[in-house]
Amino acid sequence: MGLKKTSREEILQHSIKLFKINGYYNTSMANIANACGLIKGSIYHHFKSKEEIGLESLKYIHKYFEDNIYNIAYQDNLTPKVKVQKFIQKIDDYFLNSEGGCLLGNLALEISNENALFKDEIKQYFTNWEKALKHILICCYEQDKAEALSKRYVALTQGEIMMMTLYSSSQNYLKVGEKIISLVK
Amino acid sequence: MGLKKTSREEILQHSIKLFKINGYYNTSMANIANACGLIKGSIYHHFKSKEEIGLESLKYIHKYFEDNIYNIAYQDNLTPKVKVQKFIQKIDDYFLNSEGGCLLGNLALEISNENALFKDEIKQYFTNWEKALKHILICCYEQDKAEALSKRYVALTQGEIMMMTLYSSSQNYLKVGEKIISLVK
């Protein structure tokens, strides 16, 4: 058994958890290193700066959503009803098990004003979320209506994640998904 | 004309703006002092710590909402329709002119996990917001429905503030208020 080599991905996963729960500025390189069983200097072998870790963390989550959730909307062998059910199911699986809520939503409020790269990534994440949902809803609604519904439900989901985190209760969050599913006949 | 004496309130107003736009941890005592035309050491004459400024900032906003917005719901000389119109109008006036969005929403995601005092204040702010809206909606809906609608609209408002800040567009935010108003006949 060789010695454990810490991978970039492993560092990102620990970073994501810390950023979500404690925030970006309130998470130090020492905190990240400690979570990985390293000391802070060692992290710089894998990433050139904290900002790079932050941006890669956002991209990592974004890619997960693209590959596992948004893509459901474009699997045109599925019926719209099945699509929306799978889509919501995957989103719920993620956020009901995500301590600290939504990293991209959190950082949108914490630092998107300060960092254009972070802001662009976060905007793309939300824009593509809306696009995917719209692509499902287009089955039952005209363009403008489908788009308006999608935007509203992404915003509402973020608002409910905020409340779920604050009140430690998933009750109202879950109703959002049910409502979206009911929009598709 | 005597020399300007900096008041606690003046410091809070500058702090609130900085916290909203740049975040809590990313705003330093030096930033706050600079905005007030002081140097950082001087702030400690007015507040004993940054944490006290943070908590007082939350309470300051919360009190503004209580005294100027939530109270509208309890002015029982007004009709429900007028109440909801004034209520929404005041909220829109605030957030459409609030660079950086909602301080209490922002700090809910940035640090409520870290600071129980902050978290309690933020929860009270949202709970009282929901209660006030429910008190208006109770004219047209039964208890449970009024409460569910209130919670949903507070969450949606926070989600739309997030999107408004991110995309620099108030279009979707404004539709939320229209929808709430239309709920009351």
Add this chain to the structure above:
DNA sequence: GTCTATATCAAGATAGAC
């Protein structure tokens, strides 16, 4: 009430040994 000056600590980051 504000200033200068400073104490103390923790942050991000780098160099070089192993």
Add this chain to the structure above:
DNA sequence: GTCTATCTTGATATAGAC
């Protein structure tokens, strides 16, 4: 790839002169 050690900066906070 990880470590020890260190550099530099900026953070919160305090003491005491004016």
